Amino acid sequence: MNRREEILLAALEVFAERGYTGASIAAVAERVGLTQQGVLHYFPSKDRLLAEVLRLRDERNLDLITLPGESGRITLDTVAAIVEYNEQRRGIVQSFTVLSAESVLDGHPAAAFFRERYGGSRAWMTQVIRAELGDSLPGGVTPEQAAPLLFAVMDGLQLQWLLSPDEIDMSGLFQAFLALLRSGG
Amino acid sequence: MNRREEILLAALEVFAERGYTGASIAAVAERVGLTQQGVLHYFPSKDRLLAEVLRLRDERNLDLITLPGESGRITLDTVAAIVEYNEQRRGIVQSFTVLSAESVLDGHPAAAFFRERYGGSRAWMTQVIRAELGDSLPGGVTPEQAAPLLFAVMDGLQLQWLLSPDEIDMSGLFQAFLALLRSGG
The missing domain is CATH 1.10.357 (Tetracycline Repressor; domain 2)
Structure with missing residues (x-):
């Protein structure tokens, strides 16, 4: 699993626990042991992270x-x-x-x-x-x-x-x- | 409509716009022209306000x-x-x-x-x-x-x-x- 996928799976967990409104880039960063800047390097905003998480879920159904x-x-x-x-x-x-x-x-x-x-x-x-x-x-x-x-x-x-x-x-x-x-x- | 009902209807609107996580007592207070303390006098917490809003909705169905x-x-x-x-x-x-x-x-x-x-x-x-x-x-x-x-x-x-x-x-x-x-x- 590469770093990008690792962040997406952590984001999926955080969204599952807190919803989109309650989730934060900081919480995702903490879970994968990165700084906020580190996460933002891969996904420039919380909106973007959400979009990619939703896309990931649909791809997994396609399996x-x-x-x-x-x-x-x-x-x-x-x-x-x-x-x-x-x-x-x-x-x-x-x-x-x-x-x-x-x-x-x-x-x-x-x-x-x-x-x-x-x-x-x-x-x-x-x-x-x-x-x-x-x-x-x-x-x-x-x-x-x-x-x-x-x-x-x-x-x-x-x-x-x-x-x-x-x-x-x-x-x-x-x-x-x-x-x-x-x-x- | 008394003050208590007025607060509940404003809360219903705020929850509808922002969800529970995104809602705040401050936003409800602003909508009815009260201070936060004024709202907290009627409903001691956001949880309590949510519970009363949900109860209100069920009562309206009972009509x-x-x-x-x-x-x-x-x-x-x-x-x-x-x-x-x-x-x-x-x-x-x-x-x-x-x-x-x-x-x-x-x-x-x-x-x-x-x-x-x-x-x-x-x-x-x-x-x-x-x-x-x-x-x-x-x-x-x-x-x-x-x-x-x-x-x-x-x-x-x-x-x-x-x-x-x-x-x-x-x-x-x-x-x-x-x-x-x-x-x-």
Whole structure:
């Protein structure tokens, strides 16, 4: 692991513990044994560090899935596998939950990242759902409606699971949602 | 409106704009034209102010619904009405989204509030779903599974709607989720 990656992983931990608002370059620097100037040499601002941490997280998901347009094909089962994997990486889920929610605050530097990310995700998820389940789901629901619902379920379950990991079977509940979507067949 | 309520509404605005971590008693005081000491006379700490703001929000929902055990009976349509009402109060939704997510941070003062609130909500929602849809929903999903999914959908849609209000029809998408739950009938 090079120094840059080391800083990013430390930043991910600090964001997970304190959120973006509560995090500081100083705290990240301390964790990797650098001065603030040392961290700022790699990442010129806290905003920039946040952007790179979010990008890192998405790249790590790409190790698990192949996005549409690539050689492989993502399915609903691939998404279920990501949810199961998320149960093993509480810190990353925690940071993502806090950072995405904070991004709705007025003028937050990550707002554009999350807006574009959700917009893009809804678009490809609509395709995935249509390919697997057709144009009309149970209750007359369309793939265009099911896609934002699926991401809402993922995000909302993460929040409940983070608060009460012993009560919330995140992976099992996500499978239950997929069972609802598939129940028309 | 008395002075206490005035402070609570100002606090709600400040939390909505900055989150709990970024908010300060000083900012709340400035908004209502008091000194910090003036605000601290009513609410001895930022934690205490947060707890009262969260309680206020739940009380306002109670104007809309009657909880089980009271004279009236809550139904899935009542919940859909709350989602529709939420589209008219962006600031409250924004503060709730940020505060609930921040509560998963280590040692956050609102963690217990949200843990208990979700636990209690899942319990009564399970009853509501069982009363309306029976023991087995489409895909073999149980009311115990549908209840956390329903709150996940509410929370997750709020996040997407706050980021992209023109793209996300929060109320229509919640109705689509209810259509999935009801599609077995």
